Amino acid sequence: MARTMGGEVSVRMDAPPSRVWALVSDVTRIGEFSPETFEAKWTRGSTxxxxxxxxxxxxxxxxxxxxxxxxxxxxxxEPERLFEFSVGADGVDINNWGYRLEPDGDGTLVTEYFRLEPKWYLRGYWLLLGALRGRTNERGMRTTLERMKTVLEAD
Structure with missing residues (x-):
């Protein structure tokens, strides 16, 4: 994973893509699941x-x-398939996070991923700290997805 400047984790959930989509695309709920992002809110008129x-x-x-x-x-x-967002200041994206949803029988295979932008300073960062940060991100993504799975499968 260190060479790709990113990583991903997949978890199968016993819930249809429509229910998973409603959860992963509602950024205001991320605080329930993520070990790092404890709240989020729509801004600039977005709802x-x-x-x-x-x-x-x-x-x-x-x-x-x-x-x-x-x-x-x-x-x-793409409803029930893909939700991705960039992180950074206006015009200066640092990384991208997203969720891919694939129907899997009566459930959904959910993949959370991150990918750093291919900029020289981020390549340097990844070279020095990528393995450590990548493992941290992958642990966090697994925690996030497992917490989502618990909520979706409890209903």
Whole structure:
């Protein structure tokens, strides 16, 4: 994973893509699931998932700090299939996060992923800290997906 400047984790959930989609595309619920992002809210007049919609996430790095707000913009939005957003300042994207949904029998295979932008300074960061950060992100994605699975399968 270190060479790709990203990573992904997949978990099968006993819920149809429509229910999974409603959960992963509602950024206001991420605080229930993520070990790092404890709240998020739509901004700049956005009220829901669509390409170009803006939101910000309140992050506690590594679950301990520092704490900061991340600006995000939805970049891909295909209901019941794909939800992706970029993180960074206006015009300066740092990384991308997303969820891919694939029907799997009566359930859904859900893949959460992240991918850093291929910029020189991020390549340097990844070279030095990529393996460590990649493992942290993958643990966090697995935690997020397992928590979502618990909620979806309890209904």
């Amino acid at each position: 829901g998932p669509e390409v170009g919609a803006s939101f910000k996430g309140h992050v506690k790095r590594n679950g301990v700090g520092p704490t900061y707000w991340s600006l995000c913009r939805v970049t891909k939005c």
